[in-house]
Amino acid sequence: MASSPEMRASDADRDRVAAVLREHYAEGRLNVEEFDERLDQVYRSKTHGELGVLTRDLPHVDLRAYTARATAVPEKKSEKDGGLKGAWAIWAMASGINWVIWLAVSLGTWEEIFPWPLLVMGPWGVALLVSSIAGRGRDDK
Missing domain, CATH: 1.10.287 (Helix Hairpins)
Incomplete structure (x- = not known):
């Protein structure tokens, strides 16, 4: 079931987006300033629409396939x-x-x-x- 942009995001949703951002940062698509800024916005986001904006300019990654994992930023x-x-x-x-x-x-x-x-x-x-x-x-x- 697809979620609407107005639907409230859970902690797990925010963790998945953070994991995706870490992956894009590790691949060099984001510099450290962009990564830090987006990561701050991830944890302030309340809806799926706000989370979607943070990854809109990045290659598509199926967020459901990502499990939240704690990784340190090198x-x-x-x-x-x-x-x-x-x-x-x-x-x-x-x-x-x-x-x-x-x-x-x-x-x-x-x-x-x-x-x-x-x-x-x-x-x-x-x-x-x-x-x-x-x-x-x-x-x-």
């Missing part, structure tokens, strides 16, 4: 990894600059100076390491 994980990689890159750059300054001062005064860059690198590096390990543990679950 982009989200890489954003998280990118954030940690960026933090480590900033840490390495700041540490390198501090070591260059320390070396220049040491050579300029011809004295042995306490390696103070360790005071900057140490706590910051430990905090990043803990964040990296804690983040990796959450991904495994």
Whole structure:
């Protein structure tokens, strides 16, 4: 039995449309912004007509054949990894600059100076390491 556009959508209907959008996103038909926007609209939709608008410009997929399945969006994980990689890159750059300054001062005064860059690198590096390990543990679950 075909549903009319005014008919109220169930949670299962919304989950099926979300699964279809994930499939189209994985195939490259939607970029991350379009996917996020449509996914937000899916869960705000109240009728079959509102759900139909979200997939109107995509190739037809029989929604009844799709079962709702929870799949993670790969982009989200890489954003998280990118954030940690960026933090480590900033840490390495700041540490390198501090070591260059320390070396220049040491050579300029011809004295042995306490390696103070360790005071900057140490706590910051430990905090990043803990964040990296804690983040990796959450991904495994």
